[in-house]
Amino acid sequence: MNATKPARKLLFTVIALLLPFLVLLVVEITLRAFGNKEDLSLFVDFGNERFLRVNHLIDKRYFNRLQTRVASSGDLLLKQKPENGYRIFVMGGSTAAGFPYPKNLMFSTVLQERLQQQLPYKYIEIVNVAITATNSYTYVDIIDEMLRHQPDAILIYGGHNEFYGALGVCSTESLGQSRAMVNLALKLNRLHMVKGLRDLFAKARQKQVSTKELNQDESLMTKVIANNKVGYKGKLYTKALKQFEGNMDLVLKKAKSKKVSVILSELVSNVKDMPPFEGAENKALEDYKKQAPFYRNIMLQKQKNFSIWPKTKTLFLFVRPKK
Numbered sequence: 001m002n003a004t005k006p007a008r009k010l011l012f013t014v015i016a017l018l019l020p021f022l023v024l025l026v027v028e029i030t031l032r033a034f035g036n037k038e039d040l041s042l043f044v045d046f047g048n049e050r051f052l053r054v055n056h057l058i059d060k061r062y063f064n065r066l067q068t069r070v071a072s073s074g075d076l077l078l079k080q081k082p083e084n085g086y087r088i089f090v091m092g093g094s095t096a097a098g099f100p101y102p103k104n105l106m107f108s109t110v111l112q113e114r115l116q117q118q119l120p121y122k123y124i125e126i127v128n129v130a131i132t133a134t135n136s137y138t139y140v141d142i143i144d145e146m147l148r149h150q151p152d153a154i155l156i157y158g159g160h161n162e163f164y165g166a167l168g169v170c171s172t173e174s175l176g177q178s179r180a181m182v183n184l185a186l187k188l189n190r191l192h193m194v195k196g197l198r199d200l201f202a203k204a205r206q207k208q209v210s211t212k213e214l215n216q217d218e219s220l221m222t223k224v225i226a227n228n229k230v231g232y233k234g235k236l237y238t239k240a241l242k243q244f245e246g247n248m249d250l251v252l253k254k255a256k257s258k259k260v261s262v263i264l265s266e267l268v269s270n271v272k273d274m275p276p277f278e279g280a281e282n283k284a285l286e287d288y289k290k291q292a293p294f295y296r297n298i299m300l301q302k303q304k305n306f307s308i309w310p311k312t313k314t315l316f317l318f319v320r321p322k323k
Contacts, residue, residue, distance in 0.1 A: 024193065031192035036199070040189075042129065042145040043077070051076045052149075059131055061189060062138060062166035064198050065173055073097060073106070073128040081150050086115075087125045089146050091139050092157040093165060095268075096130035108155075130157075133224050135165030136247035141186045143254050153261040156251075160267050162240045163230060169239045170227040177239055179246050 040061055043052040059070035081087060090096055090108045098106030112126040129146065131138060136158065146154065166173040167182050175182045188194050230236050255262045 028191060028193055031196060036192065036196065038195075040195070042142050043149070046076060050078060050080075052079055053077075054127065054129055058129075058142075059134075061141065061186070062131070062134055063173055064201065070132045072131065073103070073108075075108075075127045075129075077125050077127045077149065081125075082123050084121065085123045085125060086119065087127065087149070087151045088153045088155055089151045090126060090128045090130055090155045090157070091142075092130040093134055093161045094130075094132035095160070096157040097128065097132055098130075099132055107157075133161060133165050135159075135161040135168050136244050136251070137167040137182055137186065138165075139251045140183055140247045143251050147254060147258045147260065151260055153263060154255055155263045155265065157265040157267070159244060162244045163236070164225050166224065169236050169243065170230060171224045172226045173224055174226065179243050183247075 038057065038060075039055065040057055041055055042058055044055045045051075046053040054072045054075045056072050056074060058072050063070065077087065078085070088111075096108070098108075103109060106128060108126045108128040112124055115126070116122075116124045129142060139156065139158070162168055163170045165171060167175055167186075169177050175185045189198070227236070230240075252262055
């Protein structure tokens with residue numbers, strides 16, 4: 001009789017500990033069965049048995065505060081990769097996504113045409129999964145889904161959105177500055193309970209949307225900037241650097257484990273329209289302020305000439321030797 005009391009106590013303790021998890025499990029199953037059926041997977045069916053398509057809702061994983069929608073490429077890929085297939089995934093932000101140009105001018109489209117011409121015996125697939133105003137957190141979030149579809153290579157044109165891209169250290173779309181916690185939150189976002197809570201918060205905020213967020217003339221990158229005072233090698237600068245290094249290291253390790261080649265592209269700096277970060281002692285910013293008027297005048301003159309002269313006579317004007 002006395003021996004059963006400790007056993008019962010242990011049983012009740014176990015039940016008490018498991019009960020919250022059982023309740024959450026029931027709620028999750030119920031939501032999956034009867035709740036929002038919205039699929040936020042990276043790839044979704046394309047209405048037939050042969051193809052998948054890059055999900056046009058994928059941006060909802062990363063943008064909760066802003067009501068702006070970000071269109072995906074909508075690229076297709078075969079569900080079953082052919083034996084002669086060569087598949088490349090392109091990752092990055094708005095530049096990789098081709099913004100603001102039409103699909104036929106995206107570099108991934110041009111690259112696919114070029115490779116298909118050079119390798120006619122191969123079935124070339126270049127699938128662009130880049131999303132405007134996102135950064136390396138997105139790469140970590142989608143890498144496993146990409147690797148399940150047997151890519152031969154991954155081309156990454158990114159790194160320029162680490163401060164302000166969704167979930168970055170200076171972004172309005174923030175989940176904190178702990179890399180581990182942000183990546184955990186992205187994993188939990190697969191749960192219908194978490195998605196439901198996000199939707200409730202988003203609806204509650206619709207009545208409190210700022211003028212900045214409603215301004216249709218501003219780009220998405222402008223809207224996600226929470227703090228533009230980033231000192232060179234300062235606290236935020238260092239955090240963004242560590243964020244990028246840690247996330248990229250994880251992406252590269254996962255790709256290596258599947259023997260997938262990764263191509264990292266260098267970035268082009270837009271010194272004409274985007275000044276360097278503001279800081280207490282930022283020599284780059286001071287140099288920019290001194291030189292900007294001179295280069296703006298050059299660009300205005302070249303644009304004027306470009307609209308009048310034949311292109312072949314104008315191209316040389318855009319190249320100025322460095323002194």
